[in-house]
Amino acid sequence: MDASLLTITPGAAEPIYRQIVEQLRRMIAGGQLPPGELLPSVREVAGFHAINPMTVSRAYSLLEGEGLLERLRGTGMAVAQRARRARSEAERMSLLEPRLHDLARAARELELPAGRVLRRLGELLEDGE
């Protein structure tokens, strides 16, 4: 994987380490980053995006803690071998969380009753089946 695949928006309300975590989670879940894929070094990511290396380390460590990345001796960080299969419902749900927050905010801004929004969401979910 190349450092340029990450998109960093310094001005966003979301901290940069979380931007990296979310993007890597999605790429791993979507199979864009297969198990064993080597990640760019902390220095490469920090240098390419002119961001603080500690921010990149923090993101990598979080994902390592979740079992999505594993540290290889001498060669850096790679997508964990078991990253794709053992994804619990809770993990998959957490990927959806930011979008749910956006949706909830938009619904509140439009002053829509929760029941109505939930009914419609239910319909959409069932349509897909």
Added chain:
Amino acid sequence: MNAMLKPQIDNAPLQARGISKRYDGRPVLDAVDFTLPEGAVLGLIGRNGAGKSTLIRALMGLIEVDAGSATVLGEPALAMGDRVKEQLGYVPQQPDALGWLRIDEMFALLSGFYPRWDQAFVDSQLERARLPRDRALAKLSPGERQQVALIRALAVRPRLLVLDEPAAALDPVARRELLREIALRAGESGTSVLFSTHIVSDLERVASHVAFLHEGRLLLQAPLDDLKERCARLWLPGTASPPRIAGEISRRPQQAFGGWSLVVQQRDGRWPVEAQQPGARLEALGLEDLFVEIAE
């Protein structure tokens, strides 16, 4: 303010306690407590005239203050020894020292003073920035002058790097280069960095910590990620000024909205209960918005 905003760290590379300074009777700094944690990249942000340069000059022991004290790498700012000076890289807002010297003469002179001087770095940076070695410093453009001063400060391989508006005179390419250099120095050599700026996006890339200076007072000092995660804008409807909220940092009326916007912070991981009121709304806040909310 809570503990998150007032870090108390011993042996911090840069520390100030209760610094006050007046110019012509006008307070420029008002009892400022400041700490740069070891290994941090701290962005000092504030509007023009907020007192950023005065604070930095006080921290560097370049001006006498009316009250309070500062320490640099463990020594009093006003009485730094050679051991400290050798480990300090400082770039003032308008570097103008040694103007009659040529670039190469200036570097040759300085290299003798610093045991850790990195001449290879100087050579590669002069090359990269296409700076003419045989030109007198006084004849350089402000941007070139600033680049030379930055190269000089980094060539020392400092343990502490202090930059006053380092990006002000630089073009976007040079600015990005500078940020990259600051970030990598901090990450790899453990250099602690303080830089002042009014350009929020520069700060957001590389800073691990941020401090807001406003009208001579330090309003906030916190890790940048914490600030983004724990501060938000709370919109409250109603014309009357809302009662004070626990964790409130600032407030202002918002006519178009028909109410008030407040900057609030989480306490014990929770947002203020006022966010549950009918018509109230919490909004995530980027640093630029946070800065505007606090500084207006």
